[in-house]
Ligand SMILES: Cc1ncc(COP(=O)(O)O)c(C=O)c1O
């Protein structure tokens with residue numbers, strides 16, 4: 292049944308997708324997914340696909356094959372265009388996914404794969420959204436789910452994981468969540484952590500397919516795509532999806548991929564510019580807390596190839612952006628507002644001007660943490 296090949300770009304290891312590996316069993320590096328005879332999608336094929344059903348599975352021709360599809364209608368999210376400060380801004384509303392974040396694209400594919408392989412138990416580490424997403428799809432599939440999350444995570448996200456039927460193990464910080472998830476793994480459990488899991492990225496690439504259909508010729512190497520980035524899953528998914536869309540002639544050129552990070556941790560900024568920063572850790576962007584992304588090299592290569600880069604934003608900038616987005620009716624979380632903060636920076640710095648095109652990925656909903664939204668807005672009222 293499986294048509295995908297799990298491949299290690301570092302040591303050459305390859306395996307058909309009839310066994311799940313979260314990393315390379317030979318050298319321990321992250322794996323990617325390739326196909327023996329991949330025919331890239333053309334624009335008419337993609338158009339025909341999206342007219343059929345409403346989930347990422349309309350793209351199943353270009354995804355790993357599964358016998359059990361676990362879907363909640365993820366993907367196919369709208370775009371809203373606004374002209375702001377003279378710039379054409381395309382907001383991709385990926386926070387409108389079933390559990391309120393783009394993670395559902397990766398979770399749907401991952402859980403479908405796990406179920407198809409006959410596995411029954413998954414373990415994830417997350418600061419919140421990925422945990423909610425994996426739990427939701429896992430529980431729907433009848434799997435048992437355990438999520439390791441820092442105790443500083445938003446209560447509302449951890450409560451939602453519990454309400455859905457997942458088990459939460461609270462840890463000191465994001466790093467310890469990762470270590471404990473891996474150390475606590477028993478024989479019959481699968482680690483599906485999105486920091487490593489190649490299926491997660493493969494699901495996320497559907498975001499780029501959709502942008503390719505929705506924006507068509509707007510996408511060129513002059514177009515900026517701003518992606519709040521932590522482990523780099525979304526960015527690498529977009530990179531892969533765009534590359535395939537280029538191969539199929541749907542998109543002409545790779546848009547400039549811009550990773551957005553908080554003031555700290557900012558390992559991608561540090562790696563890209565080869566510097567060490569010394570800022571205080573963000574208290575707002577709870578989804579951007581990965582300090583050592585295992586795919587850092589892949590991320591930097593994707594940024595360089597697309598002639599993109601990394602922008603860091605302060606908590607004060609995030610808060611201002613969050614309030615501005617709320618006023619426009621985009622009920623997102625601070626982690627997503629980083630993209631809008633970065634957009635303002637690009638205009639302030641004169642990088643973007645009248646008539647330019649920019650895509651902002653709004654990754655996570657504010658509805659999952661509505662009480663915190665109120666607290667943030669009231670506490671920092673003076674920033675408006
Ligand atoms: C709302 C939101 N945006 C962006 C990210 C970062 O995504 P990635 O880890 O794929 O880089 C996360 C990760 O948790 C998130 O929750």
Ligand SMILES: [Zn+2]
Pocket residue numbers: 299300301302303304315316317318319320
């Ligand atoms: Zn390897």
